[in-house]
Amino acid sequence: MYQDDGSSSATSSPLQFFSMAQLSPNPSNLGSPYPYLRELKSEERGLYLIHLLLTCANHVATGSLESAEVALGQISQLSAPDGDTMQRIAAYFTEALAERIIKAWPGVHRALNATKIKIPSEETMVRSLFYEMFPFLKVAFVVTNQAILEAMEGEKMVHVIDLNASEPSQWIALLQALSGRAEGPPHLRITGIHQQREVLDRMSHKLVEEAERLDIPFQFNPIVVSGGLENLDPEKLRVKTGEALAISSVLQLHPFLASHKNPNSRLLQRQGTLGELGKMDWFLNVLWGLSPKVMVVTEQDSNHNGATLMERLLEALYSYAALFDCLESTVPRSSIERLKVEKMMFGEEIKNIVACEGGERKERHEKLEKWIHRIEMAGFVNLGLSYYGMLQGKGLLESYGCDGYRMKEENGCAVICWQDRPLYSVSSWRCRK
């Protein structure tokens, strides 16, 4: 039938032919198979792209840059950011791999990025697109609000800290829910943290308006932090005694894992050693020190924090395949918004996962189990999500109209999946005294 060990034989399938062509770096050989490539159906092309990607990644990981170069060239022939799902994924992954290669020449890398301007409003806009186009954040908000509502039953003074206050709708929903409480609404104070003043002002305006309309005593405290949450000054949060505190963290914890060497150094951190080792422990300790009545954490549920490139790349391939599939199923290919989310959000995340190492690598997504363990070690107890909260989340997903989205429960936490691939998790915690 066919050879197993890959030696060339007279009986060769076209792909074998391609593989053989790859083995020899002679560019003249590469010219011939290309006419066929355009005729490949998308499925075959997709499979081929996967194979090429993994090959290339392997080359990069082992340092065989010339082979990687060849592979990259081939992939570029097939990939396209506006093609089908696999083509898009391949495009972003190869860009990330190329970036990783270039980093071996720091001068060149810096030069290539010399004119890159980070426009914060663009990032906010993309984040907002992500919120619109996927149900993940919405479900997270619903579940978060429900957990807060339940924890705050009977409380008169409620203080909510939002570690990344970008979507007013979340808190508008909470306001509305609170106004319908049997015992009447509490005095609500929301502290919103964000990089941009404008976002906070807009949120403040909307929330104050809504609170007035609903006649809820309300106060919004904006806190602007630049350069990430690690620069947050806990004093500014001004948590007062007598108020019940809720903390909402949506995708904000994982950057603290960057250059995190010893995950079990909790003891060190409790003693106040703030250093490179314990940024995550330090931050969790800060949160613990605020004694929140409830803390709801939403994080990605994928392991993109492996030690080696190949581990991360493989995992990321699956996760982002699922995410790109979501988009493919719900948004037309020609949509600019989709392109923006893919490029500016997912593309950047992929780049960070694949091309960066150490402290630069901020997108350190981890599986839910690890988060549970970590947060427990920091002095929290898993409250578990109520049946009703889960139901609400599921109901929202149902109503989304795309049946690829699923939600399941794991250890009392909600996990939102695409098909069978878990993508995001939401968990609810309280401080252990």
Next chain:
Amino acid sequence: MTMLHTQTHIHITSACHPRIDPDAEVIALSPKTLMATNRFICEVCNKGFQREQNLQLHRRGHNLPWKLKQKNKNEVVKRKVYLCPEPTCVHHEASRALGDLTGIKKHYSRKHGEKKWKCEKCAKRYAVQSDWKAHSKTCGTREYRCDCGTLFSRRDSFITHRAFCDALAQESARNPPPSLASHLFTGAGGAAAGLANNMTLGISSSTAHSSAAADILRLGGSTTGPGQFDHLLPPSTTTATSQQFRNQPGHLSPSSAAFFIPQQDTSDHHQSSYHQPFHHALMQQFSSDPNNAGGAAANQLFSLGFDSTTTTNNNNNMMTLFANNNNHGGGGGDHQHQMMMGSSTGGSVPLFSSSVHQQQMNNMVAHMSATALLQKAAQMGSTTSSNPNATTSASLLRSAFAAGPNHNNNHQKSSSGEKQPSLGTFGGSFFGDVDTDNGSSNNLHDLMNSFTSAANNNNNGSSSSNNKKLTRDFLGVGHVAAAVRGIATTISQQQQVGAALEGSSSLDSERNNNNSMGSHSSFGGNPSFQ
């Protein structure tokens, strides 16, 4: 001008009281005296004090002789009243003198003084520090703003105003009054809440592809005044209209209209009689479609027997906020705002709307999802036994996939060795058992044909096991879910999970030989992926 140091406590007489005490001693102080803060200076350190007593106490610290004056009870103290030094002021007259020294000081600052204290949040300025402090405590905390723009700090005055405000009256006439949804949540007991819950869950508001959905939209959506739906509460059938629902062809349960998020054009429809059948129809759908994933949740709901706790009600509202609809997201328009007002449970606005249109149909042109492709690639390169040292792309993918969703990241089989994958192996097994006579272009076409037909066969077989009406033949016009689920079902049905995860190649190659490309059975369709 007389400077008086008085230690006695003076009764505060409100300036509003016109009682005149003819025996009161009238004191007129100069502005400088009035505003002077520290009139008593310590001779040693020049520290200033407002009261002599305080100065005396301070002098003790310097070891200076000190004496505290005491109030002599025998002495009759005349009541003192003070005049405002400003000639134009009303309190410049003796008959309108103020009885309190502190009071006159504050008065003078407020009326005739410079406003040095400014509120941070608003623009208000104050001359007296205590005024400023008191204001900033309450500034922004509790404010009521009428729609006409007037701001109130007191709730009672706000409510009174609102009742008579012209602007408000105009606006409510213009916009439609509260919607049906909010009144479903207006708990007239558990039944209503239950209703609402059920409907919430079963609802999505995709753009109605089918006319069926559109009808339901129209029927379900609308806004009418409050109180029209009290009769709605228990789910009972009205035969005529419910028939309509049950007979809707091809109706998709998840895409039944978000009736509480009405489309603009449905606002005029009168829906009181429609709700009961709508709800009932929903129930029908849920109960009759056991494979409906939404049904499972809904059925649970139905059996929940909603104790109408307020939390329940409140969170119904929250649900609707996040439910999908096609109106513009992020705070929806005034239309929706108005519609949702007035609910006793706080009203709900479809805030978390999205513009998800069902694009499944549009993009499904002979296209396989990336997830499915990865799975396929993972189980393609199957011949690991022949070359145990080779790490093929497929085995990499397999180990990643196996380790991925539900397991810890134990990549024992993964590329720890970081060897070059054996390209030939991958390429060689790529096309499995396809007849490879010669490497001509004919072969490529044959290949592609075998691919398509195989995949079709597989998917046709598996999609039949799936009752969901949404799913279709995958590589034809297909829906993403079908293929993957199809693959998953085939896998689980054939129960090859354990073997597959072991990576036993003999099984794989057998299957590859037996079954043309559609043998997705070997791969980890992990039942625990639920």
